[in-house]
Amino acid sequence: MLHVILIDDEPLIRNGLQKMFSWEDFHMEISAVFPNGSLAFEYIQTHPVDLVITDIKMPFMDGLALSKLVCAELPETRIILISGHNDF
Numbered sequence: 841m842l843h844v845i846l847i848d849d850e851p852l853i854r855n856g857l858q859k860m861f862s863w864e865d866f867h868m869e870i871s872a873v874f875p876n877g878s879l880a881f882e883y884i885q886t887h888p889v890d891l892v893i894t895d896i897k898m899p900f901m902d903g904l905a906l907s908k909l910v911c912a913e914l915p916e917t918r919i920i921l922i923s924g925h926n927d928f
Contacts, residue, residue: 843871843887847880847894847903848922857893877901881909889917896923 844863848854854873863870871889874880878901880894892910894903907919 842866842868842890844868844891844893845871845880845883845889846873847875847877847892847898847906849875849895849898851875853895877903877906881906884910884914884917889914891918891920893920893922896921 846854846857848857854875858870858873868891871887872880872883874883876898877894880892881901883889884892892906894906896903903921903923907921910917910919
């Protein structure tokens with residue numbers, strides 16, 4: 841079972857991502873959900889995570905900064921960046 845975390849500052853998006861798929865059908869489980877990259881990175885440092893799905897623009901620590909830290913410290917962790925903004 842792959843451990844997935846979801847990070848987005850918008851509650852509607854976080855909830856939607858959790859309900860979008862039958863994660864178990866893909867041998868995945870949502871291990872945790874966070875509103876920003878700072879909280880997610882604290883979690884990642886002490887819990888195994890296989891996949892990070894993160895928004896790009898968020899307060900405190902955005903998805904790009906989080907991705908850089910994860911790639912540097914846990915290069916085997918996969919990352920998917922999402923955005924609802926038109927400027928990317």
